[in-house]
Amino acid sequence: MQKIKVLIVDDSAFMRKLIQDFLSEHPSIEVIGTARNGEDALKKIKVLSPDVVTMDVEMPVLNGLDALQKIMNDHPVPVLMLSSTTKQGAENTMQAMSLGAIDFIAKPSGAISLDLYKVKEELIQKVISASKANLTQLSRDSRGDYAKRTTTPSEDCSKIERKGPISGTRKKTISKKLICIGTSTGGPRALQQVVTRLPKNIDVPVFVVQHMPAGFTKSLADRLNSLSECIVKEAVDGEIAERGTIYIAPGGFHLTVKQMGTSLIIQLDDVTPPRGGHRPSVDVMFESISHINEYSKIAVIMTGMGSDGSQGLIELKKTGVVTAIAESQETSIVYGMPKAAVATKLVDEVQNVEKIAEAILRYI
Incomplete structure (x- = not known):
């Protein structure tokens, strides 16, 4: 059985390790790499060709939203965001979804969620779900067709x-x-x-x-x-x-x-x-x-x-x-x-x- 290849992007070494441990427990998922920021992620996506990317929002050098935009323009791949439940975090998440993220996981608490285990099963299932995404539609959306199509209301x-x-x-x-x-x-x-x-x-x-x-x-x-x-x-x-x-x-x-x-x-x-x-x-x-x-x-x-x-x-x-x-x-x-x-x-x-x-x- 071919495994789902995942790239983990997070500026916290602790979070990268925690997510990797969770995903690696599932027999159909293989973590093929990690990246510490958006710039690092862009390079590794080109080299590793992951099936799914998990992406933190707040990162140095190149944050998750800017990285997501570049990914969807240059190398569309299903991206799963890890988001905080703050008001700003929720707004960033909605922006990420409009930029092409397929889905998101809400961190239970704060930027570094020591209790991330609470959403472990959800994380695994959403990675599996993301791997089955319609990449043709994701690519079409990332080219800007999606944004253009949502500007004109229907007739009276x-x-x-x-x-x-x-x-x-x-x-x-x-x-x-x-x-x-x-x-x-x-x-x-x-x-x-x-x-x-x-x-x-x-x-x-x-x-x-x-x-x-x-x-x-x-x-x-x-x-x-x-x-x-x-x-x-x-x-x-x-x-x-x-x-x-x-x-x-x-x-x-x-x-x-x-x-x-x-x-x-x-x-x-x-x-x-x-x-x-x-x-x-x-x-x-x-x-x-x-x-x-x-x-x-x-x-x-x-x-x-x-x-x-x-x-x-x-x-x-x-x-x-x-x-x-x-x-x-x-x-x-x-x-x-x-x-x-x-x-x-x-x-x-x-x-x-x-x-x-x-x-x-x-x-x-």
Whole structure:
């Protein structure tokens, strides 16, 4: 069996050794080298051709963000960032994701995490996941196509022409609608592609689950809000969902939606155990929305490992008027969650990520 070749980049010798020891324990991972800063990393990537790079953010000579930008321009390879949970650390992480990092690990404490063992299994699994990333899409994003494609919102909703029926089994039109989106690895970039293309006059609420730990979803929401015509915010427990607003589930909390009279109420829960290792979980959100009557729903599943969202999609389709859209294999950074959704045979459209917003608007 061919092993996953990993290069570890960190200015701390202690952290380099700790990460190397953790990864080397797994039979399918081989640490082929370490680097003490971004400049050192660039040289070693050219010589060693790793399958995955783990990268610290704060380093001397050339920091992780600048190094990442050069890596993705010159020699695209899946990069996994190690990030602190401070506000600045979270903002740097969101910037790293926009520059091409495939995913990140939140350090449990500080720059030198003596308790890094707490995320050992997550680190191993994310390295394995990163090794399976769609390098063609990473390369396309790194050339700047991604940034260029996220600057123009879609047309006014009223001007979108819907192509074809929503579903042959649907007998009636429901005026009230909502959108629910689930994504994981590669999701921040996919969300940016979709959210920045939704016009400010979109007359529905949008609920989003992005697999991400506590402390990072606020920075994700703030970044998307700064780039979008719509309001994007981290969801708050008990708030009434407003049309034209996009709600991001906070890391560490399941997000559910409940109908009370004519309003939709957001509920957050950090007590119910993770589903499939995830809290927030796409399945949990989708299942809660399946109980909402008098609304038609557009459910979107995009890039990510695993199958979160598929069981929830089944429940959605059992109970109401639902249009399901999955991201294509071509543009998914990791074609796991969309593939599992397509396997249910309940997906109405498969679209490249840059076409998903247009597809959503056709059904609105």
